[in-house]
Amino acid sequence: MAMPATAEIPGQEASAFQDAVAAWLAEDEGTALTDLAALAQGGNAAARILLALIDKTPALQGPWLSHQSRDARLELMRAPGGMSGRSWMTAAAAQVPVAGLWLQLWRVDAPIDLPLAFARADEPRAAREALVALAVRERRGFAGIADAPGYPDSLRFLVWREWLEDPDTAARVRTELALIPPGDPQRARIGTPPAPGALAEWLLSAPESAAIAALCTTRCPAAPGDCALAAHDALASHRALLVFGSPSEALIPSDVFHASPKGQSSLLRRILLAVDARGRRAQLARAEARDSCLADLLQSEAQRYIPRRD
Known part of the structure; x- marks a missing residue:
C-alpha cells in the first residue's frame, strides 16, 4: 500500500492546539477536551485526530469525561451525524493521509503492510497496534514484511511462528533469539520465559x-x-x-x-x-x-x- 511521507499534521502548530494538549497532559481534562472539540469543529485536523483516538481508547478517558452524560460525551468527542455522532477521524482523513491509516486499522480487512505505513508516518506505537490487531484477526503473511524497514523488533514473534513452519527459515528464529535481550517477553512465546x-x-x-x-x-x-x-x-x-x-x-x-x-x-x-x-x-x-x-x-x-x- 502507499505510505505517506512524514509531515506535520495540519493544525498541530496552532497555539490553541498546543495549549489544549498541555492541559490534557496536565490532567485538566475538562478544559482540554472542550478546547479540542472547538478546534475540531473549526476544521483543525490535529484536534480531530486526537479527539478520535481518545474517543476510541478507554484508558485515555479520564474521570472528568467518564462522569459526563452520554449526550454530553457524544457532543464533545464526536462530529455530528448518525444516532451516536461520527468519529472525527473520517473528517480528518479528508485533510491528511495519516488519518486514513487509522480508519484502515479499524476495519477488519486492513492490509498486512499497514504497520509499515504507520512506521513511515512516524507512528511506531500505531505500527505495533496494527500488527497486534492483524494477529488477533488471525491474519497471516507477517513473514512477507519481516525484513521491511519499520517492522517493530518487539513483534518478531509473529514472524517466528511462520518461519518455524518452514525448514528453510526455521534457523532464522534461533538466530534472532540469540540477538534479543535476555529479558524480552517475546521469549515466552516459544516456551522460554525470561527470569x-x-x-x-x-x-x-x-x-x-x-x-x-x-x-x-x-x-x-x-x-x-x-x-x-x-x-x-x-x-x-x-x-x-x-x-x-x-x-x-x-x-x-x-x-x-x-x-x-x-x-x-x-x-x-x-x-x-x-x-x-x-x-x-x-x-x-x-x-x-x-x-x-x-x-x-x-x-x-x-x-x-x-x-x-x-
Missing part, C-alpha cells in the same frame, strides 16, 4: 516498556524493579503493553506522554481495565503482594472513577 531479574531490567530499559519505566521510577523510586514486575503482572498482557502509549506520536512524543500526569494515570487506568469490576479486588490484592507502592497507585486511580454524591 524475573532479566524481565525487570527489560521493563525498565526497553522503549516498548517506557510507560512502566516512567511510572515506576517516578512514583515508586524506592524499588522500581518490583513496581515494574508488579505492573507487568497486573496488566496481564504482553500485547497490551506493546500497544499502550501516546495516542499519536506525531502529535505527542512518547517521552512527553509517559512523563506526564496523564500518561501515568492512563497506564494505571489501562491496568485496571485488564479485569472487570468483579476481578478488581483480586487484582489489587495480587498487586499488593508484589509491590505495595504500585497497589496504592492503582487503588487511588480506581477511586477517581467512583461518582461523587453531592
Whole structure:
C-alpha cells in the first residue's frame, strides 16, 4: 500500500492546539477536551485526530469525561451525524493521509503492510497496534514484511511462528533469539520465559516498556524493579503493553506522554481495565503482594472513577 511521507499534521502548530494538549497532559481534562472539540469543529485536523483516538481508547478517558452524560460525551468527542455522532477521524482523513491509516486499522480487512505505513508516518506505537490487531484477526503473511524497514523488533514473534513452519527459515528464529535481550517477553512465546531479574531490567530499559519505566521510577523510586514486575503482572498482557502509549506520536512524543500526569494515570487506568469490576479486588490484592507502592497507585486511580454524591 502507499505510505505517506512524514509531515506535520495540519493544525498541530496552532497555539490553541498546543495549549489544549498541555492541559490534557496536565490532567485538566475538562478544559482540554472542550478546547479540542472547538478546534475540531473549526476544521483543525490535529484536534480531530486526537479527539478520535481518545474517543476510541478507554484508558485515555479520564474521570472528568467518564462522569459526563452520554449526550454530553457524544457532543464533545464526536462530529455530528448518525444516532451516536461520527468519529472525527473520517473528517480528518479528508485533510491528511495519516488519518486514513487509522480508519484502515479499524476495519477488519486492513492490509498486512499497514504497520509499515504507520512506521513511515512516524507512528511506531500505531505500527505495533496494527500488527497486534492483524494477529488477533488471525491474519497471516507477517513473514512477507519481516525484513521491511519499520517492522517493530518487539513483534518478531509473529514472524517466528511462520518461519518455524518452514525448514528453510526455521534457523532464522534461533538466530534472532540469540540477538534479543535476555529479558524480552517475546521469549515466552516459544516456551522460554525470561527470569524475573532479566524481565525487570527489560521493563525498565526497553522503549516498548517506557510507560512502566516512567511510572515506576517516578512514583515508586524506592524499588522500581518490583513496581515494574508488579505492573507487568497486573496488566496481564504482553500485547497490551506493546500497544499502550501516546495516542499519536506525531502529535505527542512518547517521552512527553509517559512523563506526564496523564500518561501515568492512563497506564494505571489501562491496568485496571485488564479485569472487570468483579476481578478488581483480586487484582489489587495480587498487586499488593508484589509491590505495595504500585497497589496504592492503582487503588487511588480506581477511586477517581467512583461518582461523587453531592
